Amino acid sequence: MHKGFFSLVVLCIISLCSLDVFAQQQGGLQAVTVTTNDDGTTDYSMTLQALFIMTALSLIPAFVMMMTSFTRIIVVLSILRQAIGLQQSPSNQILIGVSLFLSMFIMAPVFEEINETALQPYLNETMTSKQAFENAKAPMREFMLGQTRMTDLETFVKIGGYEGQFADPSEVPLTVLIPAFVTSELKTAFQIGFMLFLPFLILDLVVASILMAMGMMMLSPMIVSLPFKLMLFVLVDGWNLIFGTLATSFGMGV
Numbered sequence: 001m002h003k004g005f006f007s008l009v010v011l012c013i014i015s016l017c018s019l020d021v022f023a024q025q026q027g028g029l030q031a032v033t034v035t036t037n038d039d040g041t042t043d044y045s046m047t048l049q050a051l052f053i054m055t056a057l058s059l060i061p062a063f064v065m066m067m068t069s070f071t072r073i074i075v076v077l078s079i080l081r082q083a084i085g086l087q088q089s090p091s092n093q094i095l096i097g098v099s100l101f102l103s104m105f106i107m108a109p110v111f112e113e114i115n116e117t118a119l120q121p122y123l124n125e126t127m128t129s130k131q132a133f134e135n136a137k138a139p140m141r142e143f144m145l146g147q148t149r150m151t152d153l154e155t156f157v158k159i160g161g162y163e164g165q166f167a168d169p170s171e172v173p174l175t176v177l178i179p180a181f182v183t184s185e186l187k188t189a190f191q192i193g194f195m196l197f198l199p200f201l202i203l204d205l206v207v208a209s210i211l212m213a214m215g216m217m218m219l220s221p222m223i224v225s226l227p228f229k230l231m232l233f234v235l236v237d238g239w240n241l242i243f244g245t246l247a248t249s250f251g252m253g254v
Contacts, residue, residue, distance in 0.1 A: 066182055067140060069106045072189045073246055074099040079193030080242065083200040084233060085226045102243060106250050113139040137174065144181040145169055147188075147250065153180040188249065196242075200229050 064070055077095045081087075090098075104111075114136045122132035153169060156176045166172055172180075207228065208221035 064100070064103070066178055067144065068103050069185075069246075069250055070099055070103040071182060071185045072192075072249070073102055075186065075189035076192050076196070076242070076246060079189075080196050083193075083197040084229050085200075085222055102246065106247055107143070110139045110143050141170065141174070141177065144177055147184060148177065148181045149184045149187070152183045152187075153177070155183075156180045192245065192249070199232070203229055203232065 074095060077090075077099060081090065081095070117139070118127070118132040118136035121127035121135075122129060127135070150169070153172065153176070156179050157163060157166065157172065160176050162172075162176065204221055204225050207225040211217075211219055211221055211224065
């Protein structure tokens with residue numbers, strides 16, 4: 001992760017240097033400009049804006065995994081597949097696809113707020129890029145704070161050496177909030193996964209006890225219990241319960 005990030009930074013620096021050299025050779029390019037406004041803000045030319053946008057697009061996978069509901073969903077679904085005893089079904093591609101679209105459903109209110117308060121004003125040129133970025137951070141910060149345990153947040157504040165510098169959790173920078181959010185998401189995902197694992201584990205124990213009582217020592221209990229676990233999951237409408245639980249765990253429908 002760090003290696004890829006540093007490579008991206010180096011590539012960005014090289015690109016900027018190449019643009020600067022090319023501009024000098026051509027006697028200056030009007031498109032490559034950085035303008036300081038009277039109020040102290042800075043506006044970048046379209047060429048630099050395009051470069052920054054392309055750089056930001058390469059960070060979208062990390063954004064999707066670390067700053068949305070994706071992490072909790074994919075971990076829970078992976079634990080569920082393991083609990084049932086299925087190794088390759090549903091496949092990893094299906095689990096990732098389901099997690100991605102379920103994340104889009106859960107994050108839709110946040111994305112709509114970002115679109116209304118940041119993206120559309122910026123596209124309509126009624127807001128600077130810096131203001132748009134600050135407005136876009138607010139909904140994401142509110143979402144992550146709502147899912148982050150204060151103990152995890154305090155841990156990373158302490159590790160970062162920020163103790164006593166913030167009067168309110170909303171003042172914590174994203175560099176501290178994001179790892180605290182991911183830690184909380186992993187803990188919540190494992191808690192949900194534990195509750196999912198219990199009924200399937202009990203069924204495995206019952207089948208193993210019956211097979212041992214019948215003297216079928218050579219027959220694997222996993223093979224015998226798998227059809228019963230699938231039948232149980234289907235009869236209780238498991239997918240509906242799982243997706244509904246995941247959505248409501250983020251405050252959907254509350």
